[in-house]
Amino acid sequence: MNEQLVAEEAGWRTQASCLDYPALLFFGVDDSEAPAERRVREERAKRVCRPCRVRQECLEYALQAREPYGIWGGLTELERKARLRSRAV
Ligand code: SF4
Structure with missing residues (x-):
């Protein structure tokens, strides 16, 4: 991973x-998580992200970093992929 990216993360983190x-709130347990449970968990995580002062960073x-899992910046992995696609056009 890009060293500058890692150094910047250490700052805003x-x-x-x-x-x-707990990290589990943002990343879940494993693939056995039921879709309904996952939606509830992700909404709870997003509520933590909304007022976060380093959300944009x-x-x-x-x-x-193309983080493949979890909630980052208030978005799920699928939402981040969509964001990247929209930037590419
Ligand atoms: S935006 Fe969410 S995942 Fe990112 S640092 Fe803030 S609380 Fe954590």
Whole structure:
């Protein structure tokens, strides 16, 4: 991964709202998670992201790093893929 990206992440990470929450809220357990459970979990995670002061930095990081899993910057992996596609056109 890009070293500059990693260094920048170390900077904004310290102000992340999600530091007070378990990573499971943002990444789930495994593929056995039922779709309905997943939607509820993702909505809860997004509520943590909404007021996060480093939301934009987090989202940019995840887009540039092509983070394949989890909620970053208030978006799911599918929502991030859509965002990347919309930037490409
Ligand atoms: S936007 Fe969400 S995932 Fe990103 S640092 Fe903030 S709380 Fe954490």
